[in-house]
Amino acid sequence: MTMNRRGLLGLFGAGAAIGATPAMAEAASASFAHGVASGDPGTDRVILWTRVTPAEGSSGPISVAWRVLEGEATVVSGRFDTGPERDYTVKIDVAGLRPGRDYRYDFAVGEIRSPVGRTRTLAAEGETSVNLAVVSCQLYPGGLFNVYEAIAALPSLDAVVHLGDYIYEYGAEADAYGMATGVALNRLPEPRHEIVSLADYRARHAQYKTDADLQAAHARAPFICVWDDHETANDAWLHGAENHQPETEGDFAVRKAAALKAYYEWMPIREAAPGALKEAIHRSFHFGDLASLMMVETRLTGRTxxxxxxxxxxxxxxxxxxxxxxxxxxxxxxxxxxRDLMGPDQREWLTRELKASKAAGRPWQVLGNQVVTARVAGPDVSRTMTPAQIEGLIAQVPEAFREQFEQALFLFKMGLPFNLDAWDGYPAGRERLYGAFADAGVQPIVLAGDSHAFWVNELKDAGGVRRAVEFGTSAVSSPSIGDAIGGFPLGAALMQANDEVAFCDQSAKGFVLLSLTKDRADATLMAVSTIFAKPFEVSPLKRFSVRPDGGLVDETGSNPPSQSTT
Structure with missing residues (x-):
């Protein structure tokens, strides 16, 4: 399917009035430059979000009208007062809705009306199918958000599951991450320096939400989100991050608090309960009697x-x-x-949720997890290639990455893990996670982001017992290892070296379309042809299915789910 920008927000009636509203006294020059969004759906509620751009020179409070419609009828409405203390963001936890229903919503300041968004509540029972678009890793300078244009055009979509790295913290220095592409596409990060303060994080979130494709996806369906590391700083953990230098950037706890405040302001995520840790965003979503989605947090609450x-x-x-x-x-x-990624409190919660889902008769338990779970050793290419072949492949790697690549090949001869930032860096914690699966008597579907690569993995514990199947989504626009190493067939080498890896592509960009019915789960790895231009193509790269009591089947040769937008 060829994709081209053609007023995507217009696909949803965005920007069109859907009925008269009482006039308000606020200045007519206020605007909704950052679109609308919804998230964290329940059977009777959903979070609605927008941000008002105040009139130039204005710094006072603004009263925003909001409403939710089913068909042409307004079913609930209200007002929300916002101001500079929350960066003029608006977030309402709307209750009193009906299960399994499609709704529209919008906002207004005086006669100025926002785009119109679509959202959907979760079914209470009788759900026959669920379609989830799974995404991760969207570097603004890294490329166009074509993935979101493709998602916004999906004919059937219950929610977008975002596994983290919604923003990146890096600056616009010539050698900063992704800046070669950013300069070529004129997508330079704002502010131009690495973000550290609350004002910095707010400005970066604001820039991302000016992207038309991201706005279109947010207006299409509710998002269910967790953060990974770049919402704070690269390789974040309980008490610090690789990309945080206390001597020049201050106390990590202060930076983290600023990052989380901006995240809660700018994302359609339910606020933490009074007295609860803001870092503890693990939570569950139940799609009728068909599936449970458990979103876990593996960065700031338990990661050593x-x-x-x-x-x-x-x-x-x-x-x-x-x-x-x-x-x-x-x-x-x-x-x-x-060593662990998930502390005991979260693991006990997860075990309870898995048990409850199984007891409720739901055939599918899905884990929204940030990083790759499978045991993945780096490939020892010396076992399958001659020295001359290896030298030829190394010669294809761009000179800037060649020394690092050779060092990696040397380490991988020793059977060391491919990625220490993933669960492979925390094997004892992974065994405890698998113990939770076993205790609950389930083999869930695990989703993963972070790696900028597509993965299909069969997860096995230390004793070789199969515990789950994993589908890893590639990036929306962040650079992949495959982008850096030229023609080296890294994905194929990882598949050959690891019995848990059924499929791996280290170059393609895209998303996972997870479609669940009572009898099967289909995971289609959807790839976009480019992130550097429009128009572009979107097509299935691979398709796998899982049965509730069976294994993993490569269905690539069968007809994939329809992606027509007409």
Whole structure:
């Protein structure tokens, strides 16, 4: 299917009036430059969001009218007062709706009306199918958000599941992440420096929500979101982040608090309960009697300090006095039982939710998880290629990445994990997660983002027992490893080296379309042909199915779900 921008917001009637509203006294020059959004649907409620851009020079409060319509009838309406203390964002937890219903909504300041959004509540029972678009990793300078244009055109969509890296914290320096593309496309981050303060994080969220394709997707269906690391800083954990330097950027707790305040202001996510940790955003969504979606948090509530090869794989004296890598010490540290991504409170909650979902008779339990779960060792290409072949492949890698790539190939000869920031960096914690699955008596579908690659994995515990199936979505626009290493067939090499990896593509950009019915789950890996131009093509890269009591089946040769927008 060829995609081209043609007034996407117009597909939803966005910007069109849907009935008269009482005039208000606010200045007519206020606007809704950041679109509308909904999120966190329940059977009787949903979060509605927008942001009012005040008139130039205005700094006072603004009263915003909102309404929800079913068909042409207004079913609930109200007012929300906003101001600079919340960056003029508007967020309403609308209750009193009916289960399994489509609604429209909009906002108004005086005679100025917002675009119109579509949303949907969750069914209470009798759900026959659920369609979820799964996304992750949208670097604004990294490319166009063509993925969201494709999602906005889907004919059937219950929710968008966002697994994190909604924004990135980097600045616009020439060597900053993705800036070569950002300069070429004139998509430079705002502010131009790395974001640290509350004002910085607010400005970055605001820039992302000016993107027309992202606005269209938000107006199309409710989002169910969790953050990953870049909503605060790269490789964030409980007490810090790789991309946070206390000596120049201050206390990480202060930066984290600013990042989370801006996130809650700018995202259609339900506010934390009074007295609850703002970091604890794990929560559940039940799609009638068909499926439960459990969104977990693996960055800020339970993640212990990450390991990396440059800092934690040290040398020792070898038998001949020459230094050798101390693999035993590194593996001992890696397998420390205390290492975890998910603390005991969240794991106990997850176990209860999985058990309750199974007891309710739902055939599908889905985990919205940030990082790849599978056991993935880096590929030892020396086992399948001659030295000459390896040299030829290395020669295809751009010079800027060649030394790093050669170092990685050297480490991977030792069977070390491909990505220490994923669950592979926390094997004891992963076993506890699998123990929760076993205790609940379920084999869930695990969703993963973060890696900028497509994955289809069969998850097995340390004893080789299958515990779940995993579908990893590639990035919306963030650079992939495959982009950097030229013609090296990394995805194929990872598949060959790891029995848990059924499929891997380290280059394509796109999203996962997860379609659930009582008897099967279909995961279609949807790839866009480019993120550097319009128009573009969107097509199925791979399609796999799962039965509630069966294994994983490659259905790529069968007809994929229709993606027609006409």
């Amino acid at each position: 300090e990450p390991l990396d090869y440059s800092g934690h794989l040290t040398a020792k004296d070898g038998p001949d006095g020459e230094p050798v890598l101390d693999l035993d010490a590194f593996r001992a540290r890696l397998n420390d039982p205390a």
